[in-house]
Each structure stands twice: as C-alpha cells, then as structure tokens.
Amino acid sequence: KAGVTQTPRYLIKTRGQQVTLSCSPISGHRSVSWYQQTPGQGLQFLFEYFSETQRNKGNFPGRFSGRQFSNSRSEMNVSTLELGDSALYLCASSPLSGYEQYFGPGTRLTVT
Amino acid sequence: QKEVEQNSGPLSVPEGAIASLNCTYSDRVSQSFFWYRQYSGKSPELIMSIYSNGDKEDGRFTAQLNKASQYVSLLIRDSQPSDSATYLCAVNGGGGATNKLIFGTGTLLAVQP
Numbered sequence: 624k625a626g627v628t629q630t631p632r633y634l635i636k637t638r639g640q641q642v643t644l645s646c647s648p649i650s651g652h653r654s655v656s657w658y659q660q661t662p663g664q665g666l667q668f669l670f671e672y673f674s675e676t677q678r679n680k681g682n683f684p685g686r687f688s689g690r691q692f693s694n695s696r697s698e699m700n701v702s703t704l705e706l707g708d709s710a711l712y713l714c715a716s717s718p719l720s721g722y723e724q725y726f727g728p729g730t731r732l733t734v735t
Numbered sequence: 736q737k738e739v740e741q742n743s744g745p746l747s748v749p750e751g752a753i754a755s756l757n758c759t760y761s762d763r764v765s766q767s768f769f770w771y772r773q774y775s776g777k778s779p780e781l782i783m784s785i786y787s788n789g790d791k792e793d794g795r796f797t798a799q800l801n802k803a804s805q806y807v808s809l810l811i812r813d814s815q816p817s818d819s820a821t822y823l824c825a826v827n828g829g830g831g832a833t834n835k836l837i838f839g840t841g842t843l844l845a846v847q848p
Contacts, residue, residue: 654834665839666825666838671833678833678834679833679835681835711778713778715836720833720834721766721767721827721833721834722784723769724781724834726771726778726780726781727778728777728778729778
C-alpha cells in the first residue's frame with residue numbers, strides 16, 4: 624500500500640501571502656490530521672477531518688483552515704502568512720478514531 | 736504541567752545495551768498511546784502503539800503502559816547506531832473519539848558504536 628503523500632515538499636512564501644498544502648492519505652483511511660512542527664513548540668495538532676467533517680481543532684488562529692474531499696484527500700490553507708508560520712507541516716492518516724496514525728513526509732514552509 | 740512530558744536527553748547508550756525511554760501524561764481519559772521515531776530532517780515514523788496496561792513487544796521494542804501511574808515507556812533492546820534518533824511519545828487527546836495526538840517534546844537517543 625502506498626503511504627501518505629504530501630505536496631509540495633518545499634515551499635517559500637512571502638509574509639502576507641497565502642498557501643495551500645495537499646495531503647493524500649493511505650488508501651482506505653478516512654481520517655486525516657494536520658500537525659505543525661517547529662523547533663520551539665514541537666509537534667502541535669492543527670485539526671482533524673473525518674469523512675469530510677472537521678472533527679477537532681487545535682489552538683491555532685483562524686488563518687489556518689482546512690478541508691477534506693470525498694476521496695479523503697485533504698488540503699490545509701494558511702492565509703496572511705507570518706514569519707512564525709515557518710515550519711514543517713505534517714499530515715497523518717488513520718483508518719479509525721483512536722487508532723494508529725501514519726505520517727506523510729511533510730511540507731517544509733519557509734516564510735520570508 | 737505539560738500534557739505529555741518526556742526527558743529531552745540526550746540519552747546516550749553503548750551499542751548492544753538497552754535504551755529506556757519514559758513518558759508521563761496528564762489526561763486520565765487517554766486510551767491510546769504511541770511511540771514515534773524521528774530522524775533528523777524526516778517525518779515521524781510509528782514504531783509502537785499500546786492501548787491496555789502491561790507490556791507489548793515487537794522485535795527489539797517493548798512498550799509498557801501503566802494507566803494508574805499515567806506512565807508509558809519504551810525499551811529498545813540490543814540498541815544499534817541506526818536507532819539514534821528522537822523518540823516522540825504521543826497520547827490520543829480525545830479519549831478515543833478523535834485522532835488528536837498530543838506529543839511530548841521528544842527524547843534524543845544517541846547509540847555509541
């Protein structure tokens with residue numbers, strides 16, 4: 624089975640711009656979660672989608688949003704980028720609630 | 736108090752020794768617990784999951800869970816230099832109803848040849 628894929632792998636944006644990241648889960652997995660990893664804050668939960676519905680949201684500003692499509696693929700969007708948004712953005716997929724999650728390779732976002 | 740706590744290390748062990756990694760969590764309703772390994776510049780890789788009290792073994796890895804003490808540990812037997820990485824403890828923060836994982840800051844393990 625193919626693993627979780629994320630595109631693009633690297634991205635450089637300017638402060639104030641917006642960005643959209645994409646995640647394709649493992650085939651058959653209906654849950655997709657997004658995380659932000661930074662050296663200072665570690666791995667932090669952004670939000671989770673299950674069957675196209677946002678089921679849980681972390682403590683991030685409204686500039687961070689996401690959605691899930693009927694084929695379980697998910698996108699996250701960050702608007703009005705700030706320097707502090709520079710991070711590794713990871714998505715993880717899971718077949719069930721409370722079950723194992725498998726991470727994609729991540730998208731490295733740099734905001735200048 | 737942080738929700739998931741780990742000793743940041745580095746934990747240095749000689750090749751062939753047992754590495755012991757520890758994690759405590761604060762939310763008593765947590766039901767799912769995971770250990771991830773992350774090499775520098777890579778994404779986290781799931782190595783162990785544990786859901787009930789006791790030990791769970793998989794090859795050289797053993798996860799131990801004690802819900803009464805809110806404690807999870809990972810033992811790596813016969814440590815190899817390739818095991819050198821950051822080990823992240825993760826706890827499901829939704830009581831099983833969601834997939835929100837709360838991560839510790841990770842323990843850096845260095846296996847000396």
